[in-house]
Amino acid sequence: MSFKEAIxxxxxxxxxxxxxPKGTDITTMIHDMHILKGKIDAVNVTDNQSAVMRIxxxxxxxxxxxxxxxxxxxxxxxxxNRIGLQSDLxxxxxxxxxxxxxxxxxxxxxxxxxxxxxxxxxxSVQLLQVVDSLNKGKDMHGNELKGATSFYQxxxxxxEANPLEPQLMKFEKKVRVGANFFQTQAIxxxxxxxxxxxxxxxxxxxxxxxLVVLKSVGMANFLNNNVPGIKVPPELxxxxxxxxxxxxxxxxxxxxxxxxxxxxxxxxxxxxxxMAIGMEDKVPEILQRAGLL
Amino acid sequence: xxxxxxxxxEDLMKSFKKYxxxxxxxxxxxxxxxxTGDVAAMKTMQEELEQEGKTVTGMMVPxxxxxxxxxxxxxxxxxxxxxxxxxxxxxxxxxxxQSGVEIFPDKPVYPSNDTLxxxxxxxxxxxxxxxxLCGECIIDQTGGICPITNCPKGLLNGPCGGMKDGNCEVxxxxxxxxxxxYERQKKVNELxxxxxxxxxxxxxxxxxxxxxxxxxxxxxxxxxxx
Numbered sequence: 369m370s371f372k373e374a375i376x377x378x379x380x381x382x383x384x385x386x387x388x389p390k391g392t393d394i395t396t397m398i399h400d401m402h403i404l405k406g407k408i409d410a411v412n413v414t415d416n417q418s419a420v421m422r423i424x425x426x427x428x429x430x431x432x433x434x435x436x437x438x439x440x441x442x443x444x445x446x447x448x449n450r451i452g453l454q455s456d457l458x459x460x461x462x463x464x465x466x467x468x469x470x471x472x473x474x475x476x477x478x479x480x481x482x483x484x485x486x487x488x489x490x491x492s493v494q495l496l497q498v499v500d501s502l503n504k505g506k507d508m509h510g511n512e513l514k515g516a517t518s519f520y521q522x523x524x525x526x527x528e529a530n531p532l533e534p535q536l537m538k539f540e541k542k543v544r545v546g547a548n549f550f551q552t553q554a555i556x557x558x559x560x561x562x563x564x565x566x567x568x569x570x571x572x573x574x575x576x577x578x579l580v581v582l583k584s585v586g587m588a589n590f591l592n593n594n595v596p597g598i599k600v601p602p603e604l605x606x607x608x609x610x611x612x613x614x615x616x617x618x619x620x621x622x623x624x625x626x627x628x629x630x631x632x633x634x635x636x637x638x639x640x641x642x643m644a645i646g647m648e649d650k651v652p653e654i655l656q657r658a659g660l661l
Numbered sequence: 662x663x664x665x666x667x668x669x670x671e672d673l674m675k676s677f678k679k680y681x682x683x684x685x686x687x688x689x690x691x692x693x694x695x696x697t698g699d700v701a702a703m704k705t706m707q708e709e710l711e712q713e714g715k716t717v718t719g720m721m722v723p724x725x726x727x728x729x730x731x732x733x734x735x736x737x738x739x740x741x742x743x744x745x746x747x748x749x750x751x752x753x754x755x756x757x758x759q760s761g762v763e764i765f766p767d768k769p770v771y772p773s774n775d776t777l778x779x780x781x782x783x784x785x786x787x788x789x790x791x792x793x794l795c796g797e798c799i800i801d802q803t804g805g806i807c808p809i810t811n812c813p814k815g816l817l818n819g820p821c822g823g824m825k826d827g828n829c830e831v832x833x834x835x836x837x838x839x840x841x842x843y844e845r846q847k848k849v850n851e852l853x854x855x856x857x858x859x860x861x862x863x864x865x866x867x868x869x870x871x872x873x874x875x876x877x878x879x880x881x882x883x884x885x886x887x
Contacts, residue, residue, distance in 0.1 A: 450861065472814060472816065474823065474830070475813055475814060475831050477813075477831050486813070488815050488816065489861070489862075491814065491816045491817060491818060492818075492821075493818040493858060494818070494858075497858075526822045529820070529824060530826050531827060531843070533843065534819055534820050534824075534840060534843040537819055537843075537855050538818060540856070541818055541819065541856070544858070545858065596822060596823050596825035596830060597822060597824075597825070
């Protein structure tokens with residue numbers, strides 16, 4: 369069953385992510401892909417995440433397919449103008465990549481190519497419109513395509529943005545232009561997430577909760593202080609602290625597993641997106657602890 | 662106004678290296694307000710050049726440096742001083758410097774400043790960028806606040822995921838343009854406009870080099886004659 373069929377059928381879907389490496393050595397990445405194979409519904413391939421230059425998402429999506437994984441092409445608007453984006457979308461389509469996650473993209477100031485020119489010719493809402501148009505057989509300027517795409521397009525949302533209302537208004541725009549599914553920014557407070565879901569359920573779209581595995585107290589504090597829209601509640605930090613340094617990662621895996629179980633058992637959302645950030649090999653263990661494997 | 666900033670002493674001396682004598686041209690408009698093209702800035706430049714063993718044959722502050730014809734006429738009284746200089750230094754913006762290039766077809770013309778942006782002066786010599794001359798104004802849709810300029814990504818349909826506590830991901834010193842637009846629209850009772858999806862910009866409107874002649878210019882002239 370494809371990712372689209374799974375999520376549309378009401379199955380609680382699981383996605384993880386693979387960050388393409390910087391350089392041509394893909395041994396570790398292939399190893400991680402093997403570990404993930406058969407255990408998740410699809411794998412996100414990030415697009416020069418944090419504006420750090422790496423292998424392009426498109427090439428790694430193709431490799432993921434060859435390794436038996438269904439890819440979700442992450443596509444940001446930072447590095448390509450409308451010609452580049454549409455051209456890459458057509459390219460993805462002919463390579464058999466049919467899931468795309470439309471994002472704005474971190475600003476170049478975050479990355480390792482600081483003097484480069486940001487593009488943002490279009491942005492996430494408009495990129496979703498572009499995908500919709502390509503699916504209908506026309507480019508974004510209305511020119512006929514010889515053969516349409518058939519993308520299942522998704523978007524991102526930050527349920528704990530502060531202030532929240534402008535973010536929710538943008539979420540509604542994304543739904544209006546055809547976002548079939550959302551993967552959220554990392555969430556840690558399930559009760560707060562429930563109130564976001566009460567709002568999101570008014571829209572006809574699928575929501576997957578984003579989960580970032582906590583490795584240490586330091587990481588939790590770092591996320592709280594530096595990453596927009598992420599709030600690790602004090603109870604979880606206390607839990608990591610109580611576990612001690614050696615058991616912190618194990619506790620972090622438990623927390624993620626516990627959240628997955630609760631989100632699924634209480635039917636809070638339609639799936640989860642696990643961002644293991646360098647620990648992709650731990651994803652099966654998390655799923656096992658959540659009772660999903 | 663056009664905001665300019667003087668280049669460093671080292672960079673200037675490097676670019677002036679070949680020449681010994683200079684004529685300085687400032688500007689009484691933007692560059693004077695920025696302190697980069699007024700008499701005081703020119704005096705400082707003269708001192709720096711003289712310390713390096715160079716000479717200044719004269720200096721002049723035109724009313725509007727980017728008005729090529731006017732500046733050319735104003736420079737007539739300085740004909741000799743200009744001729745005796747090996748090079749011209751223009752202490753205004755990139756436009757003013759290129760007026761100089763047009764006025765002096767046979768002489769090297771150098772800029773002393775970096776031209777930064779179209780700015781609003783918020784307090785004395787404190788400037789903010791609010792408009793980026795995109796060629797097609799959309800701020801009727803965005804509460805009078807330009808997201809093309811005030812959002813480092815120029816986003817048109819709301820804040821990105823990088824917004825943190827109302828501030829921009831690029832710098833916590835910048836307030837998120839879309840949070841500002843949201844607050845403003847709420848205040849002026851136009852929050853419904855935030856639900857409208859703005860289409861991609863037509864960047865052909867910003868295609869440089871621009872040139873424009875007022876369409877009714879000839880009509881005006883005829884009316885004057887009559």
